[in-house]
Structure formats: C-alpha cells, structure tokens
Amino acid sequence: SNSPEKAGYIITANLLNYKNGKIYPVNPKISEVLGLKVYPSILDIPEDVDLAVVTVAAQNVPEILGECARKNVKFAIVVAQGFSDAGKEGEALQKKIDEIVMQTGLRVIGPNSMGIINASNSLITTFVPIPNLKVGDIALIAQTGVFCGAGLIWLLSFNFFGLSKSIDLGNKCDVDDAELLEYFLEDPDTRFIFIHMEGVKDGRRFFDVARKVSRKKPIIVLKGGRTDEGARVVASHTGSLAGLENVYNAAFKQAGILRVNNLEELLNLIQALKFSPLPKGDNVAILTFSGAFAALLTDLCVENGLKLAKLSDETLSKIRNLSPPYVNISNPVDIWPAVMVKGAENVYPVVIDALLNDPNVDSIIVFQGFSRFFPEFWGLNPRIILKHLDRVVEKPLILSTIGEPLTVDELNEVTKLFNEKGVLFYQSIDAPIKVLNQLRQYKIYLDRVERKEV
Template identity: 35%
Template sequence: MDGFLNPASVALIGVSRQTGVGAYNNLEMMLRYGYQGKIYVIHPKVPNILGFDTYPSVADLPEAPELAVISVGRDRVLPVFQECAEKGIRHVIVISQGFADADETGADLQRELTETARRFGVRVLGPNTMGVLNAFSRFSTAFLDLPKDPSPPPLSLVAQSGVLQVGIESFTGRIGKAIDIGNGCDVHFADVLPYLAEDPQTEIIVLHMEGIRRGREFLQTAARMAARKPVIVFKTGRSEAGARAALSHTGSLVGEDAVFDAAFRKAGLLRVRNMVELRAVCKAFLNFRAMEGPRLGVATATGACGIMTADACEDYGLRLAPFPEEARSSLENPRIAWHRLGNPVDLWPLGMVGGSFTNVLERTCNALFRSDDVHAVLVIAPVMASPLHDDLRLTETTRRIQERNTGRKPLAFWLYGDGAHEEAPKLDAMDGVACFASIDEAVMGLSATYRFEQIRRKPPRAEILEHPARAETPVPLAAPEDVITGADAEEILRNYGIVSAPSRITLDPAEAVQWADSVGYPVVLKIVSPQWLHKSDRGGVVTGISDRASLERAFSDLSERFRHKTPDGHLTGIQVQKQLAGKELLLGVSRDPHFGPVVLAGMGGVYTEVFRDVARGIAPLEKEEAERMLRSLRIYPLLQGVRGEAPAAIPAVVDALLALSRLAMDHPEITELDLNPVFVNDQGCFSVDCRIVLSSG
C-alpha cells in the first residue's frame, strides 16, 4: 500500500489540457496539495501542461514510475493499463467510471482489467475511484482541490466512494489518510487493513463499506488488530433500496445486513449506522482516551437535558454514575435546602444562589472526576454572545478542570445558545475535551470508546475464524434432489450430539399405531416428502393425537391429502412422533456468500417469519457467543421461566448451537439447515423437524 500512499514518482494519464476553474485537472490539484515527488505527464497531443513536458505514451517514459493514475474513457483504460504493466509499473489507480458500476459491458471490462493485473503482478485501486489522499506527505490523486489539514490527525479512511474525502466535515471531521477502493476489482479492505495496522501514522481506522470481498480473510485480519486500534465501520446498503443502489454504485452485492452485524461483532469492529453517529464516534476517538467503564457523570444547567442524557445513555449502552456522596456537603447550599443533588447534577440553582455558575461547574466536575465510579463527564451548558453573559464563558474554567483531571477521563460538552459556535472550537483544542452537536452525539461517541475498551480487554481470537483441524476429513453429504429430511437428517444430527424427539417413519398405519402405543400419547403425524418441505403450510401436520382411533383417521387423511395435492409426488412416509411440550425455538445454519457458515437461533414454530426474533453468529461459534445469541432474543425471558414455570435447559440449547457450528464447518456443502421447531423444556432440547439443503453438485 505504500506504493499508493507514498510514491516517489507518479505518472498521470488522461490529464486535461485545461486548467483553472472547471478544469478538474488532477495534475493541478496534486501540485496545489503539495506533492514533492517526480511527476510524469502522458498526453499524445499537447507538449506541455502546467510547465511539465509531456510524453506521448507510457512506453516513452525514461523510467517506470512507482505509481500510475489513469483517467481516460473506459474503452481506453485496458490498452493504457497494458502499457503500464509492460513498462513495469506495479501500482495503478484507475479513476475512470463505467465498469462493474455501470452495465454488463463494463463488468466484462473490469474482469479483463483484473485478469491482466494478476498476469503482470500489478496492484490496482479502483476503477471508479477518487484514489488516495495522504495529508502527511501532501499527496492526493483527486480531481478536486481538497483542503489541507495543517496538522494531520491519526485517522485513516478506507472508503468505497470519494464523497467521504470531499465531504470530510460531514463524515469523519478530519482525515490523515484516505483510500477510495471504488469498485475494488483488486485492492479491497482485506488488503488495506494489514498496512494500516502497522502504520505509525494511523491510530484510528474508519471503513465506509458498501460490499465486501474475501469476507473471511477480512474478518481474520480485522480480529488480529481490533484490540490495538479502533476500527469503525460505516456499513451502508442496510435497506433493500440501499442494497440496490450499492449494486449500481460500485457493483457491490451487500448481503444480509444482520449477518454483517454478526461478523463485525465477532471481529471486534465498531459499527455505526449513519453519518451522525460516524462523525460523533470519530470525534470521540480523536479527542478522548477510551472510557474505562460505562458510568457517566453529568453536569447540566437544565434538568430537562439531564433527562435527555439519561435516555441517551440507555439507548447507547452507558449508565449514569452514582453521585459522589463525599462531595455533597461541599456542593449543596443551605439557602436552597430543597435542592437535592444527584446525577445528573442540576447546576443552575446552585450557580444563581452562589453567584457563579462556572465556579459551581468547576467544583462539580472536579468532584465527579475524583470519583472512581465516574468514567467520563458530560457538561451541558449555555454560552451566550451577549457581553452581559460573559460570566458563562467556559475556556478558563475548562482549562482548570483539566489540570485537575489527572486520570485523563473524557470531558464532553454540549453547548447551547448563540455563543456556542464561537466557544466550541476553543474547548475542542484542549487535550481530552470535545464539543458535540447534540447530547445524543456526545453519548454515542463516549459509548463507542467504552465498547473499544471492552474489545481491548477481551480481544477477539482471530484463530477461531480458521477451520479447526480434524484428524479425518468428514465424508461429504449427498442426497437425491440435494435435500435431506426425516430419519437421514436425524442420524446426521445424532452424530453431532443433537437429540431429536422419538419418532418412526412408515407407510403402514398399523405400524404407526403400534409405535404410538409403545411410547405413549399424545403424538404428531407429519408427511415426509421432498415435495412437501414446508409441511405446515400445506396441511401436512396433525398435532394433539391422543388415541388409536384419532391416529388411524389422521393417518388416512394425510395420505389422501398428499395424493390429492401431489398426485405425481413421492411420499417417503408419514412420521409419527412423540408430541413434546416446551418453548419452541428455531435453530439453523445458512451459508453467507461473504462470511461462510452462519448459525441462527430464534423463536420457532409457525410464527417464525412473522416475528423474526432471530440472532446470528458466524461459525465456528464459541460458548460465550452462543450464550450471547440466546440472551439477545426477545423470547429469552420465557426460556428463563416466568410465572412459576421451570426454566428451560438453556445449556442444552447452547450445546446444540455449538454442535450445529461444528456440523456447518465440517460440511461446506450444507447451504441451509433448519431445525424448526426445537422444543426446549427443563429436561433438555429436542429437535422435532429437520431439513438440510445441500449445494447442487
């Protein structure tokens, strides 16, 4: 990646002969940004641009530059790229659009570009990219005149759009380095992360992600570095409309968003949901050390905002710290005995009675910072432009507060009033202090630093994402029409320690009656056929059968129903199964195209798709992950037992999830596996119905 971000020499192909307003000349922009390296300009018709003698072709260059930047029409990209490769240029940025982001012709061109790059050993950034920005070395490949940060921050951005470079203020606030991977035909997130992990100028990493390639490799790379540097992910395309837009923008297939959530969580990445949260979180990491715990002290000029802060804490995973009792006597004023201090600390009455709001604020912040129960402080205060309210200016007060904040705990501000815009930059310039645009943004940012602290204390294990070694390679599963159900599916589950409800499959009603008599009623009857995978939807299940006569009638009815609805279908048999009691769960496996096997747990039964109470985890699962999946379900309190009910055997469900994880890792040919329902009671966890779908061929 150093060849992209710190090239000693660069060739520019497709530079406009025009300069100035409206030219969008990337040579002009590169010079204005301050690049000091050697520049070669290739132009077949113009002898000189901006004082640089041009070369008619790449082949005419006196040496192979470290980097080439191509900005020509898409139909000319491949011939120019071929010239670069043959010249020995090993890093190429393709600015041009119209590839996989456009149409099938463009997708074919992109495939050819990728194949040519691999054949010559050339690394490609793009196509459809703004390129790179390095504020430390004053290098930019943009065709826009981007602002230069005089003191570049240790924040590096990897994006799939140039808008995050152009709109820095609206996204990350500031940038030290930026890499726009565009369509990502070659260089992708998994290539950039290892470089940034070791880059001494990068302390914070931000990813703007529409789609992913080599997802498993990306997770392993991210997990290895997640505890060293915060990795903030702004994943877009969460909605169906957003996914379609991403496909047209960069040719990215975004996948199922809930799976991305599970993947990011497993790798220790910090996901943000929107631009507001992205900016708040970036500001917090740029200005603060991480919160060491979740408890927040709040000093506010208005009780209403204290309530808003309490709500925000609940929304974003922080808690209000207990008020430090040792400070009560020094802060409370006997002239307003009715004013009882707590957290949030309502300062205005004390300031008005004591004669100085800022004095009360200072003493309150000092008391909060001294408390071991307080991990950060949020100040909510007015700042007015009128000289009549100069007593509310906070710069000197904040400086004194920070001098006594020896633990370097974060100090966040939300300022309101017509003087806030003037005061905020002065506070932002202080070490360990940040002003936010709202209470919610302040809490969002602080919460993200605490989440990172939790990751740092218990880092993700990159090795868990690798396939566990096996003494023997499992025999691949196979079945007619690539679907396994009934007894064959139960045998596979049994081999992995997953218990199924007692059952028998038969075409003989007398055998069904004999079996039911032996195990006891009530029982359930189910049609078993590859044509009736969703049996309940077609009337293929009868429950609550309590005696012989009912069983014989139900057996006959199901047989006739199958023949009537599927005259050409194959009836494997009718399953007679012991009817169990308990809570109904769905357990299963799906195979994500980016991250591989995903284990699912959720509410089971016929309403599974209605309530969609489902948790996901990337296989292989660890015990703690399986437990967290169950705790995240809305149905979880029912599993714990309510209104005198015995709690369900939750450890048995955890064991079943771990078993499904092993099964999915052992058998990559499994594309779907559904256990629905699974009955869980105080005796254990029992699969009632299983369907396994295999990949074709």
C-alpha cells in the same frame, strides 16, 4: 489535458506538489501541460514508472493497463466509471482488468476511483483540489470519491482531523480493504482508521484482519446500504453487494470495529478516541442546568446501555452545601439552583472536582445552555468550566451545549482548549451519550483481548 476542468489537468496540478519523484503526463494529442513534457504513450517514457493514474474512458482502460504492464509499472489507479457499476458491458470490461491483474501482477486501485492522498509527502492523485490538506494521524479508506474530495475537505476544516493517507478503492477489482488494513497496521503515520464501506469482497479475510488491527488501532466504519433501498443504490453505484445488516453488525462487534452512521458521528468519535481516556465502567454522572434535559439525558443513557452512577456520600454532601435546602440532590445533578445562589464561579469547580474524584463515577457529562447574551454570573459559557479545570482528566469528561451555535473557527478554538485537558466538547444533546457508549464498547473489547477471550 490542457483543459483546467478536466480530471487529467487537475490531477497533474495536484501532483506538482509531490517532491519525491518525477511526473510524466501522457496524451498523444498534446506536447506540454503545466510546463511538463507530455509523452504520446507510457511506452515512450524513457525512465521506469512506479505509478500510473489512468484517466481515459472506460473502453480504453484495458489497452492502457496492458501498456502499463509491458512497461513494468507496479501500480495503477483507474479513475473511469463504467465497469461493474454499469451493467453487463461494464462487467465485461472489468473482467478484462481482472485478467490483466492475474496475468501480469500489475496492482490496480479502482476502477471508479478518486485516487490516493499521502499527506506526509504531498502525493495527491485525486481530481479534486484539496486546499487545506492537513497532515495528521487518520487514515481514510473509501469506496466512493466524495469521501476523498468534498467530504474530506469538510472533515479537514476541524482542527483535530488531520490526514495520514486516503485511498478511494472504487469498485475494488484488485486492492481491497483487508490489504489496506494490513498496511495501516504497520504505518507509523496512522493511529486511527476510518472506512467508508459499501460491501466487502472477502468477508472472512476482512474481519480476520480487522480483528488483528483493532487491537492496536481503532477502526471506524461508515457503511452505506443499511436499508433495502440503500442496498439497491449501492449495487448501482459501485457494483457491491451491501449484504444483511445484522450480519455486518455482529461481525463489527466481534472484530472491535466502531460503527457510525454519518460524518458528524465520525468527527465526534475521532475527537473522543484522540483525546479522552476510555471509561472503566458504565456509570455516568450527569451535570445539567435543566431538569427537563436531565430526564432526556437519562433516557439516552439507558437506551445506549449506560447507567446512572450512584454518587458517593462525600460527593452528595459537597453538592448539598452549595444548593438551596429545598433541592433534592441526586444524579442527574441539576446545578441551576446552586448557580443562582452561589454563582457559577463558586459552583462548577467544586461539583466537577467532586465528580472526577468520585470512585462510583466512570464518566461525566456536563450539559449547558449557551448564549453570548446570558449574564456571566450564570456561567453558561464553556470557558467558565475550562477556567477552573486545573488538570488533565483521568476519566471521560464531556461538555455539551445547546443554544447559540459556534462558528467553525470558534468551535475549533474552544475544542482545542478543552482537548488539551482531555475534555471533549460537542454542541449536541445526544452526541455525548453515543460517544460514551462507543468508548465503553471499545474498552470492553480491549479488555477481552487482554484476557485472551477474542
């Protein structure tokens, strides 16, 4: 199409960035688009075609796919909605696609698919402009377009999220999650795999493949349809059966799959998997500026299956030497009285170093208040900790703040500095606990794999 608001035009514009092949627009009504010759039919293209992106209305898709098969096209992406997501008439149309796939060997992604992105060679078949595409090591498998469009744009705004490939499977009439997992297992560009899932076609095959992949590369799943109401929305959206949540949860655990409930949790977990060591045990040390938050963080630890570490005598002695005599030193460590007497510069380095060296401590959470208007003597500034951290940590160390929020640019700058030391940074009270629980569960799974128990 020559209309800038139409999917075909935007897809063609995105494809102009692809340098490893030729682009052949097809439309019987026009002769040129964006400086490219337009062919009346795919059968009129004089050269071989590897991939067809089909943007016609649903009722015309079977005919176009039939032409693709006659042209010996290997793969097709079907963008249109109106198939198994749209009642009996749509289901009949999708069955026609199934028949073409079975009879010809043409492989189909979709229908109802946003398309694919290969960041390494700038192949973008989506109908959403991606202005800040950043090459990275995270693969994205989605069952809806928003994760390959607006959702992806948001994720890419954070410096540690870079894309290897993304695929919107849509209604999954042919290519499905299990097949893509097998591909990403061998893909050298991919270290982490994120799946947005509404349902699976072949549950047994998916979980068998996932179990094999998760031993080498972490798999994170965000599943829609957790509630009965959500499952009904899923059925009307992509025609998938969301299934029973307890069955999915048990299968995810057995396959070593990490589950998140929103994109913020995904970002938090991605940061942790990329930069933090895995915890060797459940024992957590909490360093906080507030007794009230010490109690809240303790509750969250217990609720998430973690334990408060019993600090060694050496660690307790070092903290007592910095604190007023009236302070009862234990875990969680309320560092505020010591800071008021000695100053942050003289307290944080000693306490954090003691906790990092304590054999009873498997993970550390440092929770602070933060505002640019706080006196520097208080040390409630992420950079104070970074200033005195002279090594890459060998156990999870998470700094979390409450108070004045950072802008995305500021957050990227601070997070990058911490990540270089293996330290995680969040602006949340519960994110550190949830992340530690997931890192611990993944470590337990990998240990079981090593012992050949799974």
